[in-house]
Amino acid sequence: MAEKPIFGNWLSIEKINSLEKYILVTMEEPWKIIEPKITQKPIFLKFNNNMAIDHLKALALSFDPNILKNCSLIGIGGGTSCDTAKFLAWYLRDKFDLNLDLLLIPSIISVDAFLCSSIAVRINSKVKYIGEIHPKEILIDYNLIQSAPPFLNRAGVSDTISIITALGDWRLARDEINEKFNQDVFNRAKKIAKNLMEARTEIKDVTEKGIKALVDGFYNEVVLCEEWGNARPEEGSEHFLAYCLESITHKHYIHGNLIGMNILISLFLQEEYAEFPIEEIKQFFEYIKINITPEKQHISYNNIRKALKKIKKYVISEKLPYSIYNSSKLILNNKKIDEIIKFLKAI
Template sequence: MAQPAGMTARSSGAVTRQGGKEARIVFPVMKRLARAYLRKPVEFAPGAAVSWLGMHEDVTVVTSTHALAAIAPALASSSPRVMQDPPIEVAALDALVPSIDTPWIAGIGAGRVMDASKYLALRSRRKLCLIPSALSTTSWLNMAIALRKDGKLHFPGNIHASKTIVDPEFICKAPLSLTLGGLVDILAACTAVTDWVLSHETTGEKISTRGVAEFTAMMNDILSNKAKYTGEPAVVIRAVHDTFLEALALCGASFSGRPVEGSEHFLYYLAEETCNRRFVHGEIIAMMMLVALRLQGSRAMVEPARVKDFVEGVGVKCTPRALNISREELERVLRGAQAFVVDRGHPYSILNG
C-alpha cells in the first residue's frame, strides 16, 4: 500500500480539486517537494548495505530467512541481535518491543519485514534503517505500516526511516520477479485511479484532476515500455526504484494515496482472509487488478489484455491457476467483496456498486 509523502495513508479527504492555474503551478511544486522528501533518506548504491552494516554494530536486525542468508557475511564480525521472520500480528510484535536495547533497528527483507521493522521502531522509538531485499511493495519508501490485528488488516501508525538503502547487489540475490512484482504494485493505478474517479462522482470525494491525468499518462508509459523492465537486473532495479519515486511523488502532489490503492488491493486483503494463506504481493495484486479491470468495464483505464500481456511479459504470475486459487475460492472472494469493503470502511470503489 502506498501513501503520499508526509501524509497518513487514509488522508485523501483533504484533497482539493485542482484545475487551471492552480494545477499548472501548485501541482509541479508539490511533486518536487514530495520527491525531495521521499529521496532524502534513500541511498541507491552497490555495496551500500554491507558498508552500512559494517559501520553500525550496535543494531537489532529484523529479517527473513532468505534475506539473512544473503546478508549473513556482512553480519559475521558484529554479531548483532537478530529477529528472524518477525510476526505480523501487532500483539506479537508488541511482546518483542521490551527486548530492543540498541539505538538502531535494521529491517532487512521484503514487504512484511519492512512493516514489522517500522512498527518495532515506532514503538521502541529507535532509529530505523530499511534495507529491502526486493522492491516488492511500496513499504520500503512510504511511511505507512500494514500489519494484522486479530487476523485482520490493521494500520497502526506511520514512520519515516532515518536511512533507506537500495543496494542492487543485495537485491540481485533475490528473484527479480519479486521486484517486478513491486512494479505491479504501482501499476495498480490502472484500477485505483478509476475507483478514485468513481468515488468522486458517487460520494463527492475530492480528487486531483491533474493527479488523475498524470497517473493515466504514467500507466500508459509503463505499459508501452516493457523492454525497460526486462533487461539486465541492476538496470531493471534502478528503473523500478525510479518508478516508485515518481509514483509516490505524484501521490504527494495529489495529496492522496488513493491513486495506488483501490479495488485491486481490497480484493487482495479479502483473498488472504478468505483463502487463509499468504500470497506473493505482486502476483496477487496483478491477478486482482485484472479482476477489477473487468468489473470496471467501459470505465476501465486500459484493456485487461494489455495489462496481462505486460505483467506476464516481465515474469510476474497473474492467473488464479498460477497462484493456486481455486474457482470456488475466487467466487467466495467476489461474493463477499461488497460487504467486506463496507464492513472494513475501505474507500468507495467499483466493489461498492
C-alpha cells in the first residue's frame, strides 16, 4: 500500500532541520530554494539527472557505507530525484544491508514517482522497473511546490488523467480479447479523473487545494492500480505512443504535456470507445494551460508521423497491454495518419 503523504507549509525545511545526518538527492532548482533556509547541511549532496542503471550503481558505490549508518536519505525534486533516491535506498539495502530512512519530498507534482513503490531506471535507454521500496515518509510541502514554475505542476494532471483513455482501451480489450474487467475498479478510476476535472481552477492557479487535488489524484490512482495488480486502469495507448515517440527521437519531454497530446489522439482514434468527449478534454487542457500542442513541445509533425507508422508494431514487440493500437478496427495507413495530423494541427 502506498504511503499516505503528509501535507503542510515548509515541511521540507522543518524535516531537514530535525535530522542529524542525511544524504540529499536533488536538482539545482529546489536546492537553491532550500539551501538558505536549512540549518542542517547534508553529509552528501548529489544532483542527478541520469537514470541509466550503470550511472546509478556508480553513484551508490561512491558512498562509504561505514558513514551511512543511522543516516536518512532524502529525495527532493521531480520524478528523477525521487527515483534516484528510491534506487539508492534499495541498492544500498541490497548491497550493504543498510536500512536508510527514505524520505521523499516532491518539489513539483509532475509524475507519480514519489508515490510509487516501484523504481524506474533506464536500461539501454528504455524505462524498466527493477525493484520496490517503501519510503518512511512522503512530505508535500506546499510552499516548496509553489516555488516551481506553475506549468510544471499543471502538467502533472495528465499523468493521472491518462485514466480517461486507459479506460477506453480497457473496455476495448474486454470486448476484443476478453481481457479481465472489473466495473467497480473502472468506475473508481473514472471518478478520480472527474475529481481532477472539477478541481480545474485550483490546479490552474496551483493553490494549496490544487496541489492537494493533484496529489490525491495520484495517490488514489496508485492505490487503485496496486489493488488491481497492474496499471490497466491508468495507463494505455496515450502512454504507449509516448514511449514509441521517445524510442524514435531519444528526447526527454515534459511527461504530462506529451501524455496530454496523446490523450487527445487516443480519444480521436477510440471513437465509440472514447470514455469522454474530445471537446470536453480539449477545453480542460486549454483551461488549465497545459502546453500540449506539438509546436509548444518542439515535436515535429514528421516525428509524430514516424511514431504513428511504427506504433502498431511497437506495442507488439514491447508486449504492451492491449489498446486501440492493437485493434484490427484501426488501420493506420497514410490517409488515417493525415487525418490525425490534421486533427492535431487544429488543437
